[in-house]
Amino acid sequence: MLSENMQKALNQQLLMEAQSSQAYLAMASWAEIQPGLKGVTAFFFRHSDEERMHMLKFIHYINERGGFAVVPPLAQPTLTFVSLKQAFEMLYKHELEVSAGINDLVDMALREKDYATYNFLQWYVNEQIEEEKLARDCNDKLEMIGDDRGGLYLFDRDILSLDQDN
Numbered sequence: 001m002l003s004e005n006m007q008k009a010l011n012q013q014l015l016m017e018a019q020s021s022q023a024y025l026a027m028a029s030w031a032e033i034q035p036g037l038k039g040v041t042a043f044f045f046r047h048s049d050e051e052r053m054h055m056l057k058f059i060h061y062i063n064e065r066g067g068f069a070v071v072p073p074l075a076q077p078t079l080t081f082v083s084l085k086q087a088f089e090m091l092y093k094h095e096l097e098v099s100a101g102i103n104d105l106v107d108m109a110l111r112e113k114d115y116a117t118y119n120f121l122q123w124y125v126n127e128q129i130e131e132e133k134l135a136r137d138c139n140d141k142l143e144m145i146g147d148d149r150g151g152l153y154l155f156d157r158d159i160l161s162l163d164q165d166n
């Protein structure tokens with residue numbers, strides 16, 4: 001059985017995953033109307049779906065442990081971006097915030113001796129290592145590419161395989 005505090009904290013993280021899904025969905029929609037960003041568009045849509053899956057895992061876990069997963073209202077995410085680089089910088093920042101949220105939960109699980117939740121969270125700990133690395137790689141590449149259109153073309157072409165390598 002989850003403690004009241006843990007239930008609240010897990011619901012808070014569920015909200016964060018839902019916000020991530022919305023944020024990346026908005027990036028996908030923006031990318032879809034930019035010329036030549038087919039790969040990036042697919043990447044953002046796929047990422048948005050993954051975040052929804054992360055949210056669903058929290059929903060099932062909270063309910064299975066005798067709590068109640070609250071489906072939260074969502075604020076409108078940022079809709080437009082001055083550049084692809086800006087979108088990816090936001091994505092990276094977002095992932096760091098998600099990681100911080102997961103780390104706080106792990107900390108709380110240990111303090112409460114809630115080892116079931118501690119165990120459940122390990123999946124997210126590992127996932128965030130990959131997510132942060134992927135976001136950092138994308139940012140590094142975009143930094144290197146700058147305004148080079150050829151570089152951007154290759155970035156868009158290769159981004160889906162970059163995602164799979166992780």
Ligand code: OFO
Pocket residue numbers: 017020050051054095098127128131
């Ligand atoms: Fe679920 O936050 Fe990204 O991964």
